[in-house]
Amino acid sequence: MTTKTKAEPKSSGVTNGGARIVVDGDDEVLSPTDLSEMLAEGTKDSHDKAENCQFVKDFLRGRIKRELFKRGTAALYFVYAAMEEEIEKNEDHPHIAPIYFPAELHRREALAQDLEYFYGEDWESQISLSAGTKPYVDRIHEVGQRDPVLLVAHSYTRYMGDLSGGQILKKVAQRALKLPSTGEGLNFYQFEGIHSQKGFKQLYRSRMNELELDAETKERIVGESNRAFSFNMMVFTELEEIGKTIKEEVQDAGLGHSHAEIMEGGDINKCPYYAAKMVASGNPTYACQLAMTLLTHPPCQWALAAWVALLAGFTAWYIL
Amino acid sequence: MADMDADTAAHTEPSVEEEEPFFSNLDLLLFSLIVGLVVYWYMSRKKPEPIPEFKKLDTAAPAARETSFIEKMKKTGKNIIVFYGSQTGTGEEFANRLSKDAQRYGMKGMAADPEEYEMAELARLSQIENSLAIFCMATYGEGDPTDNAQDFYDWLQEIDDEDLSGLNYTVFALGNKTYEHYNAMGKYVDKRLEELGAKRIFDLGLGDDDGNLEEDFVSWREQFWPSVCEHFGVEASGDDSSIRQYELKEHTDLNMNKVYSGEMGRLKSFEVQKPPYDSKNPFLAPVTVNRKLNKAGDRHLMHVELDITGSKIRYDSGDHVAVFPTNDSAMVNKLGQILGVDLDVVISLNNLDEESNKKHPFPCPTTYRTALTHYLDISQPPPHQRPLRAGPGKALYHSWVQGACRNILAILEDMPSLRPPVDHLCELLPRLQARYYSIASSSKVHPDRISICAVVVEYETPTGRTNKGVATNWLKNKLVTDNGHKSTVPMFIRKSQFRLPFKTTNPVIMIGPGTGIAPFMGFIQERGWLKEQGKEVGETVLYFGCRYKNEDYIYQEELEEAEKKGVLTQLNIAFSRDQEQKVYVQHLLKNSKEHLWKLIHSDNAHIYVCGDAKNMAKDVQTALQDIAEELGGMTRTQATDYVKKLMTKGRYSQDVWT
Ligand SMILES: Cc1cc2nc3c(=O)[nH]c(=O)nc-3n(C[C@H](O)[C@H](O)[C@H](O)COP(=O)(O)OP(=O)(O)OC[C@H]3O[C@@H](n4cnc5c(N)ncnc54)[C@H](O)[C@@H]3O)c2cc1C
Ligand SMILES: NC(=O)c1ccc[n+]([C@@H]2O[C@H](COP(=O)([O-])OP(=O)(O)OC[C@H]3O[C@@H](n4cnc5c(N)ncnc54)[C@H](OP(=O)(O)O)[C@@H]3O)[C@@H](O)[C@H]2O)c1
Ligand code: HEM
Ligand SMILES: Cc1cc2nc3c(=O)[nH]c(=O)nc-3n(C[C@H](O)[C@H](O)[C@H](O)COP(=O)(O)O)c2cc1C
Numbered sequence: 001m002t003t004k005t006k007a008e009p010k011s012s013g014v015t016n017g018g019a020r021i022v023v024d025g026d027d028e029v030l031s032p033t034d035l036s037e038m039l040a041e042g043t044k045d046s047h048d049k050a051e052n053c054q055f056v057k058d059f060l061r062g063r064i065k066r067e068l069f070k071r072g073t074a075a076l077y078f079v080y081a082a083m084e085e086e087i088e089k090n091e092d093h094p095h096i097a098p099i100y101f102p103a104e105l106h107r108r109e110a111l112a113q114d115l116e117y118f119y120g121e122d123w124e125s126q127i128s129l130s131a132g133t134k135p136y137v138d139r140i141h142e143v144g145q146r147d148p149v150l151l152v153a154h155s156y157t158r159y160m161g162d163l164s165g166g167q168i169l170k171k172v173a174q175r176a177l178k179l180p181s182t183g184e185g186l187n188f189y190q191f192e193g194i195h196s197q198k199g200f201k202q203l204y205r206s207r208m209n210e211l212e213l214d215a216e217t218k219e220r221i222v223g224e225s226n227r228a229f230s231f232n233m234m235v236f237t238e239l240e241e242i243g244k245t246i247k248e249e250v251q252d253a254g255l256g257h258s259h260a261e262i263m264e265g266g267d268i269n270k271c272p273y274y275a276a277k278m279v280a281s282g283n284p285t286y287a288c289q290l291a292m293t294l295l296t297h298p299p300c301q302w303a304l305a306a307w308v309a310l311l312a313g314f315t316a317w318y319i320l
Numbered sequence: 321m322a323d324m325d326a327d328t329a330a331h332t333e334p335s336v337e338e339e340e341p342f343f344s345n346l347d348l349l350l351f352s353l354i355v356g357l358v359v360y361w362y363m364s365r366k367k368p369e370p371i372p373e374f375k376k377l378d379t380a381a382p383a384a385r386e387t388s389f390i391e392k393m394k395k396t397g398k399n400i401i402v403f404y405g406s407q408t409g410t411g412e413e414f415a416n417r418l419s420k421d422a423q424r425y426g427m428k429g430m431a432a433d434p435e436e437y438e439m440a441e442l443a444r445l446s447q448i449e450n451s452l453a454i455f456c457m458a459t460y461g462e463g464d465p466t467d468n469a470q471d472f473y474d475w476l477q478e479i480d481d482e483d484l485s486g487l488n489y490t491v492f493a494l495g496n497k498t499y500e501h502y503n504a505m506g507k508y509v510d511k512r513l514e515e516l517g518a519k520r521i522f523d524l525g526l527g528d529d530d531g532n533l534e535e536d537f538v539s540w541r542e543q544f545w546p547s548v549c550e551h552f553g554v555e556a557s558g559d560d561s562s563i564r565q566y567e568l569k570e571h572t573d574l575n576m577n578k579v580y581s582g583e584m585g586r587l588k589s590f591e592v593q594k595p596p597y598d599s600k601n602p603f604l605a606p607v608t609v610n611r612k613l614n615k616a617g618d619r620h621l622m623h624v625e626l627d628i629t630g631s632k633i634r635y636d637s638g639d640h641v642a643v644f645p646t647n648d649s650a651m652v653n654k655l656g657q658i659l660g661v662d663l664d665v666v667i668s669l670n671n672l673d674e675e676s677n678k679k680h681p682f683p684c685p686t687t688y689r690t691a692l693t694h695y696l697d698i699s700q701p702p703p704h705q706r707p708l709r710a711g712p713g714k715a716l717y718h719s720w721v722q723g724a725c726r727n728i729l730a731i732l733e734d735m736p737s738l739r740p741p742v743d744h745l746c747e748l749l750p751r752l753q754a755r756y757y758s759i760a761s762s763s764k765v766h767p768d769r770i771s772i773c774a775v776v777v778e779y780e781t782p783t784g785r786t787n788k789g790v791a792t793n794w795l796k797n798k799l800v801t802d803n804g805h806k807s808t809v810p811m812f813i814r815k816s817q818f819r820l821p822f823k824t825t826n827p828v829i830m831i832g833p834g835t836g837i838a839p840f841m842g843f844i845q846e847r848g849w850l851k852e853q854g855k856e857v858g859e860t861v862l863y864f865g866c867r868y869k870n871e872d873y874i875y876q877e878e879l880e881e882a883e884k885k886g887v888l889t890q891l892n893i894a895f896s897r898d899q900e901q902k903v904y905v906q907h908l909l910k911n912s913k914e915h916l917w918k919l920i921h922s923d924n925a926h927i928y929v930c931g932d933a934k935n936m937a938k939d940v941q942t943a944l945q946d947i948a949e950e951l952g953g954m955t956r957t958q959a960t961d962y963v964k965k966l967m968t969k970g971r972y973s974q975d976v977w978t
Binding site for chain 2: 034036037061062097098103104168171172175176181182193194195196199200202203204205206207209210
């Protein structure tokens with residue numbers, strides 16, 4: 001957790017690693033070929049990487065600029081608008097109907113409200129589909145039109161994630177950005193139609209497992225889910241890059257009042273805490289810069305995105 | 321990231337997942353009630369002593385170094401320092417609130433970032449009279465400290481010969497239960513300071529951000545301050561406003577249109593009903609059926625139907641209906657009498673803590689009568705009261721209130737010396753909660769009505785009183801027409817994940833003794849409807865249990881009819897008291913284990929359990945594990961995992977309550 005200039009705590013014999021999606025590897029007893037288990041198992045590595053990429057890590061520490069959060073919300077809006085449009089179109093498809101939970105899951109409206117909060121009434125004219133988000137959105141439309149069963153993967157990757165780590169992100173964002181406790185700007189994270197997230201995830205898993213799919217299709221869904229993870233990493237990487245060009249003061253709530261006192265009428269760079277933190281956190285950017293360079297070449301975008309995201313995540317994970 | 325697997329974490333918790341927040345909430349509120357009453361009682365016996373003054377101790381101190389908190393405290397006359405280890409600001413906010421609190425108790429506090437001070441000075445804090453260090457410590461990563469507490473943490477680990485014996489301290493930990501290393505940092509600081517000789521003057525508080533961190537903090541703080549006062553031998557400043565969270569305002573010239581009369585959110589929402597309906601805006605559903613289900617016996621099991629025509633309310637079988645009951649008016653009047661107050665005075669209780677986003681304890685302005693009728697729980701004796709740590713009321717309250725099931729009325733009746741002001745009582749009583757019922761109908765068959773199956777709660781207390789369940793007795797008296805008026809029930813729907821399989825051919829195994837049959841009446845209706853639509857429907861097996869065949873075999877006709885029609889492929893009933901030996905649903909499960917195992921293991925059956933969480937649900941789970949062990953050839957551990965995994969994958973669902 002710490003900045004790398006500081007020693008790791010010595011007490012507990014901790015290991016580094018991501019949130020464990022605990023699924024025993026070698027469980028022969030109860031249908032390990034169920035899609036829910038294949039997905040959890042088959043996206044474990046992607047999940048570790050996603051969680052450990054720099055942008056996500058910074059976010060989790062409450063280091064998120066308002067501008068970036070707004071852009072992230074806009075990116076999510078395009079992704080969910082695409083995903084929900086395709087799901088609606090395929091609502092009666094035998095592979096979509098069992099996992100069709102518009103009242104419980106759909107986020108487009110919530111994101112629109114958040115964007116209105118951040119950008120004002122003409123939010124639609126102020127946001128645009130970014131280069132890092134476009135491949136994701138394009139892919140969703142592509143599978144929606146050509147291979148709807150793969151929407152299962154996209155929907156799993158986002159909704160199940162939102163129902164898991166999303167709640168942590170909500171609290172972090174609320175505090176870091178000093179958003180009102182009444183939830184404005186954070187509707188995305190608030191699933192009004194779901195009382196127990198744990199219970200709902202169980203229902204969702206049971207529905208995925210009720211889909212009539214052959215082994216090959218299940219494998220393809222796992223593959224597509226890993227791809228969806230990579231697309232998410234691309235979005236994060238892009239945000240991180242943009243973040244470097246934004247000169248907004250870090251909304252670090254941890255600095256709080258004491259920081260405000262020091263900084264009264266002062267220069268932020270004189271703050272020893274701030275300076276130390278900048279030095280410490282400015283490091284593992286090489287991989288990301290590389291990613292951005294490649295991303296500016298449209299033909300390479302696609303093939304390389306996954307690799308770069310992987311690399312960035314890995315580097316970040318390794319260095320920190 | 322730490323291990324945050326929500327499912328794994330939940331395995332260690334009781335299976336009563338649905339009920340938990342409600343009860344911990346209740347605990348908390350009841351606890352504050354008790355503490356409040358104890359403090360009140362204690363204080364009302366003693367004359368307040370003069371408040372000691374914590375004046376500047378050393379005005380002649382040399383120009384202090386910036387990193388010396390001791391110098392700063394001396395200069396500014398503080399005796400309490402609140403350090404925070406905080407990343408996103410919660411811990412810091414709590415620290416600020418605690419330091420402000422101090423004033424109310426005649427002390428002076430300051431919040432401090434451990435990174436900005438020389439923490440080794442803790443050894444010298446005793447230079448300041450009546451000094452105390454409070455630590456609000458959040459945990460991150462894999463049980464790690466926050467950035468700003470890292471140096472402090474390192475220092476704590478390194479020092480071995482430091483003697484902190486003059487240091488008074490207490491710790492409030494901020495964490496999240498879904499992490500493996502829950503509150504590791506707070507726990508470490510608490511333990512380590514003790515090892516180094518410091519004196520813990522109040523027990524570690526554990527805040528859980530997965531539950532309700534704010535409430536954890538508030539309840540800790542409410543116990544903490546009286547204890548500090550006691551420790552330093554000071555009285556909280558004079559009048560009891562010091563222990564009040566809310567300030568009373570009486571309204572004399574308020575238009576009654578601006579006064580809440582039982583609404584949960586919007587004023588007049590009961591007069592002008594507007595969808596969508598939810599917990600803040602319940603729908604007033606007319607009662608269309610209210611009949612007794614049991615044929616004999618001294619209990620009252622009832623079937624109630626609510627009409628939701630025109631409400632735009634939609635539900636699925638398996639969902640819950642929430643109802644907002646009201647308290648017995650005779651009890652409310654009696655309270656008013658005992659306290660000698662005019663219940664129709666219009667009041668507001670306003671939070672003294674302006675930073676809190678809870679402005680009032682219940683919708684205000686309102687009358688005492690409305691508050692005691694609609695908003696406050698006046699009939700529940702404390703169910704699982706946390707043991708009181710210290711103070712004069714400990715023995716008294718523990719056995720006297722909890723042991724004897726005394727509710728607030730009984731407490732006041734039996735303790736004539738205790739006459740708190742009614743507004744104080746309104747502040748301390750817990751909120752009257754909505755009650756949930758598993759919907760006993762299918763929307764496919766009855767889109768415009770919702771059925772409830774419930775048993776009336778009534779029991780004798782050790783003091784010879786009869787305690788009556790609020791909601792069930794209120795429902796029992798909701799006759800279809802009441803003096804020519806329709807009886808209505810304020811209600812809303814809570815979606816659940818207790819759902820029939822998507823594929824109608826998948827078998828279902830339903831286990832629900834007693835009122836646990838409720839959602840299965842909906843399931844059976846729905847499977848019957850599907851069959852009528854010409855759908856192929858899989859096996860539908862029910863395990864029901866009751867006491868006597870001739871007394872409480874509820875829905876007998878409906879169930880036997882469903883069996884005749886082949887909607888229920890198996891109807892298994894355990895009559896527990898018709899013979900010498902108890903026969904329960906789990907015994908019947910064992911009797912048909914081969915068939916059950918085939919349905920579960922080979923045919924993808926979904927298992928549903930509903931009803932009592934305390935014993936039945938656990939016993940049923942054990943029975944199913946036994947079957948898996950025996951017929952699946954598994955070890956005990958494998959069988960346990962097998963069943964757990966069925967749960968994770970949504971093929972073993974529970975709808976249980978205590
Ligand atoms: C998700 C969910 C679904 C539910 N579904 C149903 C349902 O379908 N049908 C149904 O009938 N109920 C159901 N319940 C329970 C229901 O919500 C109420 O709790 C119940 O009806 C009692 O409410 P009450 O207001 O009448 O009793 P309360 O006034 O709340 O009194 C109940 C309390 O009294 C105490 N008490 C009761 N008996 C005794 C005793 N013998 N000795 C000492 N203390 C005692 C206990 O503390 C108990 O909690 C469900 C609960 C949940 C959470
Ligand atoms: N007040 C009480 O005494 C009491 C007791 C139990 C539960 N409750 C609560 O009351 C609520 C509703 O109860 P209810 O009236 O619907 O149920 P109920 O009628 O009291 O019980 C239904 C059947 O379940 C049986 N049973 C008892 N313990 C069991 C166990 N461990 N496993 C399987 N079956 C068991 C009962 O047998 P026997 O009664 O013959 O043992 C009875 O035949 C439940 O939520 C429960 O928490 C109250
Ligand atoms: C921000 C950092 C993240 C944190 C803290 C986090 C945390 C978690 C946690 C605690 C779980 C619970 C596992 C369970 O319930 O079994 C989970 C599951 C999941 N997460 Fe994340 N996550 C993060 C990022 C992501 C990202 C970026 C994605 C993809 C876009 C994602 C997708 C998922 C999915 C699909 C699951 C469901 C696993 C399953 O049950 O099959 N997560 N996450
Ligand atoms: C990334 C992250 C990691 C966390 N790790 C833990 C942990 O290991 N153990 C724990 O008890 N709580 C953990 N928490 C919960 C926080 O300690 C909790 O939310 C706390 O209220 C944060 O306080 P702060 O706002 O003062 O920083 C974690 C929170 C986040 C965001």
